[in-house]
Amino acid sequence: MKIIHTADWHIGKMLGGFSLLNDQEYFLDGLLALMREERPDALIIAGDVYDRPVPSGEAVGVLNRFLSKAILDLKVPVLMTAGNHDSRERLSFGSELLSSAGLHIAGRLSAFPRKVTLMDQLGPVHFYLLPFVDPAAANSLFPDPASKTYQEAFDKAASPIVNVADFSERNVLICHGTFCRVKQDGVSAAEESVGGADLVDLRQYRDFDYIAAGHIHRKQNIASNMRYSGSILKYSPNEHNLSPSVTLVELGQKGVLSIGERKISILHDLKILKGQFDRLMAREEPDSDYVFAVLEDKELILNAAARMREKYPNLMGLSYDRKNEERVGTLTARENREKSLPELFRDFYEHVNSEEISAKLLAAIENITGETAPTEKGGVK
Template sequence: MRLLHTADWHLGRRLEGRSREEEQEQVMDELCAIADDERVDVILMAGDVFDTVNPPASSEALFYETAQRLSSGGRRPVLVIAGNHDSPERLEAPGPLAGRQGITIIGKPVSQPVTVPVLSQNEKLVLSCVPYPSESRLNECLSTVNDEELIKLAYNDRLAELFNWHARSFEKEAVNLLMTHLFAAGGKESDSERPIQVGGAYTVHPNIFPPKAQYVALGHLHRPQTLKNTSVPVRYAGSPLAYSFSEAGSSKSVTIIDVSPEQQCSIREIELKSGRPLVRWHADRGMNQVRQWIDEQRDSEAWIDLEIRLDDAMSMHDIQMLRKARPRIVTIRPVYKENNDMAVEPMRTHLPIDELFIRFYKKQTAGAEPDTELVRLFMRLISEEESVREAAAGRAEHETD
């Protein structure tokens, strides 16, 4: 049988406040097209359907529509587990209706694997489904153990016990897989994953996955990757979109698995084309370099993280110009050149107030020069403050008389 492994859709997630809804709709369309073009028999979605436990209605509608399309009218089984961002109860709520479409949704760890007939191949799939196994969802009280190493060991051993218990139900004449959502040691993280463990307590060792599993489908890490030195194939499908600039330049994909009972699986990636790229600009030559890149239409479809080296403080006019010329510049980080003159400072008591302000400003901005208008504004505020103090002193003297 042929399976498609995907994960970490994070529907509803934004990029520094910018909507990604259009891109998420496009990538869901692409997933459905790949499933049809590749004649996939089963869909595995390894958690984090949504970005929050209370997703917007449009994201829920997109999930339901996508799951229905992937199921091909109930002819293709779709199996979904909850990730750490999902509400298990909310995700499972449409379960009775989803089941009629061949969609199985599991929100919390269960004691037995799921057995699914794959009619297109006249075969059977036995899938150990372990949604995000938080301490509470495992119904354990690991937090009463104060030693971090013991916490790690207890959590790791508890999951190994659960996986091996599920493996007892694997069948010789079936395809036997495991799907879960967690952090396995050896996986490469990115900034877009919000931590699911404190001090590494919820990290598991890859050797806990049962050898009887023909493939382990993981969710949580956003970079597509296969773990090394494991007794069975263990793979993160990765997120279908890049959700932080730490993923700039990385490709996104889904994983296709071809497997038969008692046979080793074959794994291949299909790169996804939907979604805008995330890129980082490092403008060492200042605003003129950025203007040149904009005129050249460089990365015209991308979301951009801009780092720009400057001598003087960036004005609001410059920022507005950049935002207008390229609305998808998400962040602007000015980096000011060091001013060697700052190393030698005369005594502060001998400097006029405006010079003290300029030096303070340059220290706070790593060398940027405040413009004349800003210095003028500061001096006006100082003057107003002195006037208020003089007026208050005058009133106090009058009341004393």
């Protein structure tokens, strides 16, 4: 059986004031093309389908269009679980009805986790769909004794699966969380704050033929038969060096497993550019990728962000290299002691807004303070 394993779509994600919906839809069109080529028996989405519990109408539309093409046109069953970013209830809406069409959703945690059995020429493959589990959710179903850790919560939620699974046949577990034996470098701040509180050890679940995990955005193996597929796109500056892909899994006879990956083209890359302002601005053609710029200049550059957007229209953020921050801060403090209040206000306004202050606003500040702001040439405005 051939399976495409994905996770962490985060549909509707905003980054640096930019909507990534067009990028996500572009990727999903590429995923559909890959599905036409590979003709998988199933597609897995292991949590964090949306970026927010209440997704926008546009985000819902992107997912709806993809699922319609994948299920109705390509006839590929989709198995989808809720992650920590998803609303369990909203993702579960219509799940029983949709299951008959080939969309299998596990949104809410259940005392009897969803089981989906698909057939190939070798027989059945049983998929167990386990949404994101935290102690509060586990305690609502299994209150005695109360779970205090993510490990206890996960074990309680997974125990009904282990109790009924026939491990002489092929079984796949779909789950979402932070699991042991996973390198934590490259994990975004959001992942650390949500998933770093407790790790879950999956070694006792090694009898599953494959465990399809979501939550960590860096693709990696947890064990030889357990894997994070990673996110479909780069979703933070910390992820600029990731190489997103989808995982291609092939289950042969019981105990025979093949794991590979396939790249899908993207609309924009996300990268960090470091250097002095003049050097970064020296390029001839505009760079349309998403950019976080780190300036190595020893002095603050006036209107740096606005000026950089002439060459980098999708500039998402700008900062100064830390090694120069102390020097810049010392110079700024010394200079500030010699400045008038309107001049300090002007500098602050232009630094925050990356645009020149209007003469009308500056005049109002001068009127309030009774002071004037010198021009950059040393005159008086």
